[in-house]
Amino acid sequence: MDWFVSDLHMFSRRSIYHEHEDEILARVQDARVFVLGGDIVDFSWTTLPTVEATIDAAIDWLATLVASNRNCQFHYLLGNHDCHSVFVDRLGDLTEANENLHWEPYFLRIGSAVMLHGDAVHLKDRTNVALAMARGQQHHRKQPAYRHGIYQLAIHSKLHAVVGKLANPRKVIAGRIWDYLSNEQVDLDNAVRNVYFGHTHVPMNDYEYRGINFHNGGATIAGLKFNMLPLQLDGKIEPIDHNVERF
Template sequence: MTSESETTNAYFVSDLHLFSNRSTGDLILPELRDRVRQTHTVVLGGDIFDFKWSTHESDERSVEKAVEWIEDLLEQNANCEYHYILGNHDSRPEFVEQLDALASRHPNFTRHRYFARLDNCLFLHGDVADGPLDHARLDSRRQKFERKKKKTGLWHVAYDMAIHARLHRLVVLSIREMKVLRRINAYVERIGHGLDDGVTDVYFGHTHVDLDGIQYQGLCFHNGGAAIRGMKFRIVETTLSAPATVRA
């Protein structure tokens, strides 16, 4: 952070699960565009798109529409810095290639595989909480997830019934928040971006549980929930310098 920088609001958005017929992500697009036009930094925290449950006719069409969606967002504010962090639902190799192509065309767009450190804030998807904390095993889990065939037909009907019965909510709430925070806290220490390294706030998604500034082990954790029918969701506001200092 430099003396010339100005500290203003920035935004973190995760788990829109666009293309799934359970997503309510399209409903928040007007609000998201409005926020983008007023800010200098937006972090997209993974699972913005859901290729596994996409209703598009092919993976190629899903990737095409995802790129169009991102380019539309970029057009809202050419002076905004955009950071895209991969999640387990949107780390498909052909999509990652397109993200890298976007980054080559737009200097204000950056793709991150695991996390983004901006000023005193750490942003990640959160699927690291599902298993071992090293990146090699995280990659392995994501690859196994992406190799699963796109769900179609009766699978969608069955999952819709589960959402309607709030079974999804019950599964999410069965995840102990303290266990998630403990694992993510261990991860941020492991990668060298914990409390002792100047981080004060951690922003993550994946768990679909809305956390509004929960204090744990000296850090403040934030999660905006998920844009899925029957679940809480919000665009998470944070404070970053303009421009934010990016640390690897």
């Protein structure tokens, strides 16, 4: 079985990754392809002493995962919370050292399946160029303690779940992903059957839009639902020429 997971937001106070860790690691052991769909780690909201320490911990976690499962092909897709330039450089080094690890800044296509983080849905101009610019403006500074407290209040009140659903209606989000992929010359009308994405934290399973099934696994954040998504893969990985900087 092949799997897609995203939005673990590891090392942040809001993450409950530890509650799902055993399941995730067990699935990896039997997987042929395992896609990490962005925001796997969270540098801005880290509880570790510094962003640099969080980068070290993230690379150590990923290196152990890849080295312990040599029969699995891992694909790391960047999200808006883990596109830190230093992390990207080290991710590139880790990829060069491990044949079973690959990474993409924007999206990955395998046969009739497309996988992406999905942060392009909240941009007016839904292209890789605009996405690169938006991510480049992310400073990834460690958030002060008082902001952690404010966010925890939102979690306890479940306000984040309500706002997420209202702000991300399925039809609107599917339509925006369609626009983004179309802008990047993906042949959606004839060749794509399934799209897997993250970012919105709102689960979606087999939601059909213009003949394509859209899937979202939610997030490992307290008060939200999370599911690992089984991938339906039927082809080889196609090379992608993004023609923009890789984060």
